[in-house]
Amino acid sequence: MKRLALLGSMFFYLATSFGQAPAGVSNIYRATAEKINDLVHTKVDAKFDYSKSQMNGKVWITLKPHFYSTDSLTLDAKAMDIHQVALVKNSKNNPLKYDYDGMFLRIHLDRTYKNNEQYTVYIDYTAKPNEYKGTGSAAITDAKGLYFINPLGEEPNKPTEIWTQGETESNSVWLPTIDKPNQKQTVEVIMTVPSKYVTLSNGSLVSQKKNSDGTRTDDWKMNQPHSPYLIFMGVGDYAVVKDRYKNKEVSYYVEKEYAPVARKIFGKTPEMIALYSKLTGVDYPWVKYSQIVGRDYVSGAMENTTSTLHGESAQQDARELTDGNRWEEVIAHELFHQWFGDYVTTESWSNITLNESFATLGSQLWNEFHYGKDYGDHERYNSALGYIRSGSENKNLVRFYYNDKEDVFDAVSYNKGGAILQMLRNYVGDSAFFKSLNLYLNTYKYQAAEAQELRLAFEQVTGQDLNWFWNQWYYGSGHPKLNITYSYDNSAKQARVIVQQNTDKVFTLPVKIDVWNGNTPISYNVWVKNKIDTFNFSSPSKPNLINFDADKKLLAEKTENKTLDEYLFQYKNARNYVDRREAIEAARSKQAETTAAEILMAAMRDKFAPLRIYAISGLDVSIGQTKNAAEPILFELAQKDPDRPVKAAAIAKLGNYKFAKYNSLFRNAINDSSYTVAGNALEALSKIDSAGAAAEAKRLSAFPAKGKL
Numbered sequence: 001m002k003r004l005a006l007l008g009s010m011f012f013y014l015a016t017s018f019g020q021a022p023a024g025v026s027n028i029y030r031a032t033a034e035k036i037n038d039l040v041h042t043k044v045d046a047k048f049d050y051s052k053s054q055m056n057g058k059v060w061i062t063l064k065p066h067f068y069s070t071d072s073l074t075l076d077a078k079a080m081d082i083h084q085v086a087l088v089k090n091s092k093n094n095p096l097k098y099d100y101d102g103m104f105l106r107i108h109l110d111r112t113y114k115n116n117e118q119y120t121v122y123i124d125y126t127a128k129p130n131e132y133k134g135t136g137s138a139a140i141t142d143a144k145g146l147y148f149i150n151p152l153g154e155e156p157n158k159p160t161e162i163w164t165q166g167e168t169e170s171n172s173v174w175l176p177t178i179d180k181p182n183q184k185q186t187v188e189v190i191m192t193v194p195s196k197y198v199t200l201s202n203g204s205l206v207s208q209k210k211n212s213d214g215t216r217t218d219d220w221k222m223n224q225p226h227s228p229y230l231i232f233m234g235v236g237d238y239a240v241v242k243d244r245y246k247n248k249e250v251s252y253y254v255e256k257e258y259a260p261v262a263r264k265i266f267g268k269t270p271e272m273i274a275l276y277s278k279l280t281g282v283d284y285p286w287v288k289y290s291q292i293v294g295r296d297y298v299s300g301a302m303e304n305t306t307s308t309l310h311g312e313s314a315q316q317d318a319r320e321l322t323d324g325n326r327w328e329e330v331i332a333h334e335l336f337h338q339w340f341g342d343y344v345t346t347e348s349w350s351n352i353t354l355n356e357s358f359a360t361l362g363s364q365l366w367n368e369f370h371y372g373k374d375y376g377d378h379e380r381y382n383s384a385l386g387y388i389r390s391g392s393e394n395k396n397l398v399r400f401y402y403n404d405k406e407d408v409f410d411a412v413s414y415n416k417g418g419a420i421l422q423m424l425r426n427y428v429g430d431s432a433f434f435k436s437l438n439l440y441l442n443t444y445k446y447q448a449a450e451a452q453e454l455r456l457a458f459e460q461v462t463g464q465d466l467n468w469f470w471n472q473w474y475y476g477s478g479h480p481k482l483n484i485t486y487s488y489d490n491s492a493k494q495a496r497v498i499v500q501q502n503t504d505k506v507f508t509l510p511v512k513i514d515v516w517n518g519n520t521p522i523s524y525n526v527w528v529k530n531k532i533d534t535f536n537f538s539s540p541s542k543p544n545l546i547n548f549d550a551d552k553k554l555l556a557e558k559t560e561n562k563t564l565d566e567y568l569f570q571y572k573n574a575r576n577y578v579d580r581r582e583a584i585e586a587a588r589s590k591q592a593e594t595t596a597a598e599i600l601m602a603a604m605r606d607k608f609a610p611l612r613i614y615a616i617s618g619l620d621v622s623i624g625q626t627k628n629a630a631e632p633i634l635f636e637l638a639q640k641d642p643d644r645p646v647k648a649a650a651i652a653k654l655g656n657y658k659f660a661k662y663n664s665l666f667r668n669a670i671n672d673s674s675y676t677v678a679g680n681a682l683e684a685l686s687k688i689d690s691a692g693a694a695a696e697a698k699r700l701s702a703f704p705a706k707g708k709l
């Protein structure tokens with residue numbers, strides 16, 4: 001879910017709330033929920049009372065004992081009024097005895113049922129979500145499951161909407177159920193709403209019926225089993241923009257104002273579906289894929305099966321979109337959940353990384369395969385950095401101990417989990433990696449899984465024992481902190497790399513080391529596995545560069561004794577985004593040195609826009625050589641760079657020069673279609689012409705804050 005925290009390069013959904021480890025972590029082992037009864041099918045009939053923000057519900061739940069015979073059923077049902085509980089027999093309701101404490105509905109069945117016997121209970125109830133006092137978390141700010149937005153129409157400029165948020169265990173605020181991720185069931189959701197509104201739920205809309213009282217009843221059926229937290233209802237005055245993937249509907253429910261740009265925001269979805277279908281070898285497994293935008297949403301976005309809900313930040317106008325679609329990674333993340341999370345589901349919140357690490361990986365794969373390797377590497381690197389900066393070294397990836405189930409939605413489950421999958425991919429190779437994912441998906445489809453089951457799929461495909469990898473990364477915490485020392489022994493003609501691990505835990509790390517003499521490297525595959533490891537490579541002369549972790553996939557903090565000359569060589573010759581980024585980072589920190597300027601000037605013209613920005617933003621123009629060398633390049637980028645964020649960064653930096661000669665450059669840029677370019681230009685102008693800038697600001701404020709679509 002809960003893309004609160006994509007921690008991607010450009011987007012922070014809620015990233016900042018990540019990170020701080022709770023003062024004391026619970027010592028209660030969080031077991032997977034015991035299955036006494038299994039959900040088989042739920043049919044719910046929902047009528048909404050907008051005046052009270054309540055829902056009058058009737059639900060028919062079909063279940064069976066999981067294995068052992070039982071004469072009772074406990075359902076999660078939070079803050080409800082329960083009017084009737086009955087057993088449905090021959091289409092008749094036979095009242096059942098029950099106890100209800102506001103959280104659990106304990107039903108006494110009419111007899112003992114065996115595990116081959118299904119039974120159906122009927123419950124008539126009222127859901128009162130505003131009376132539920134459960135709390136949310138960093139990842140979601142609330143937990144009342146069912147939300148009435150502006151129900152009485154009293155707030156101007158805000159549409160009236162209803163949407164639900166199930167993860168983690170909040171759907172049981174509006175639907176009596178067994179609210180655990182290891183339950184799977186088919187579902188029918190029937191909603192009666194004012195006829196001016198559209199509805200959305202899981203699966204297919206099978207019928208619509210107009211009622212005489214101005215309402216309409218929509219019937220949605222989801223014929224493939226999925227978990228209770230993935231059930232969704234959405235109601236509102238939306239425009240529905242339709243695309244297709246093969247013969248399946250792909251649709252975008254947006255506020256009507258945004259209908260003209262809906263495809264600019266969501267329109268890559270069919271291509272994403274095609275990519276994920278191809279990579280996993282599992283064609284999109286559901287009947288349709290819809291995305292809907294909800295006001296005042298409590299998270300970033302949520303991957304309800306076939307019906308993803310996005311926060312309103314997804315809605316961007318045409319001017320905002322000139323800087324790029326800030327929501328694209330979220331769209332990809334939620335979509336990949338349709339395979340990892342919805343088709344195969346984590347069996348417990350302890351294993352949530354089985355959902356979230358894959359969704360994190362999914363958007364990285366989209367960037368890599370659709371836009372190119374630099375884009376994928378950029379997202380992966382920044383995501384990993386998000387984990388490293390979060391200070392969560394004490395948390396295991398699979399976490400059996402936590403205070404609150406919401407706590408596991410953090411930079412470890414998402415960012416670190418994604419980085420670990422990328423390391424695994426690099427270790428086993430793409431072909432084995434995607435074949436293993438295919439096996440995992442096919443083996444556990446419509447079921448719940450835990451991290452060991454992912455290991456078994458990888459072991460079956462690769463033929464290797466991978467316990468070492470799982471024990472280290474899934475059932476352990478932290479990451480390597482490495483001191484890497486390079487040297488050359490001229491008499492022995494040997495290059496030497498000494499790797500020292502500066503953590504109590506000693507990691508086992510398969511790593512590639514490239515030794516460069518001239519323009520082609522020789523690659524060596526080595527295993528780092530001791531507190532100190534020394535690797536010697538014969539080399540006729542001192543290498544131009546020794547590149548440790550040449551694939552740049554290792555999740556580690558590194559301290560290296562590389563010179564700027566070596567970094568310059570690395571910038572120009574090594575293969576990866578991270579090679580160049582590390583060189584720029586080294587240059588940013590030593591700008592008084594001539595070679596640093598050389599790296600930075602080259603990087604300002606890097607082929608990859610985010611690295612141009614990284615170089616520009618790091619320029620220290622108080623240093624004479626940097627200032628003089630950078631000025632003509634900044635001037636050129638400020639005028640001509642095709643990438644708007646680069647242009648904006650160049651203008652901002654040029655503003656620091658405070659040169660009156662750039663007055664007209666800044667004034668022209670103020671009229672750029674990009675908000676970022678225009679905003680930075682206004683600020684740059686204010687540094688040389690405050691009266692002029694004030695006049696421009698006044699002129700601009702005469703326009704609506706958000707341009708019309």
Ligand SMILES: [Zn+2]
Nearest residue numbers: 001002003359
């Ligand atoms: Zn997610």
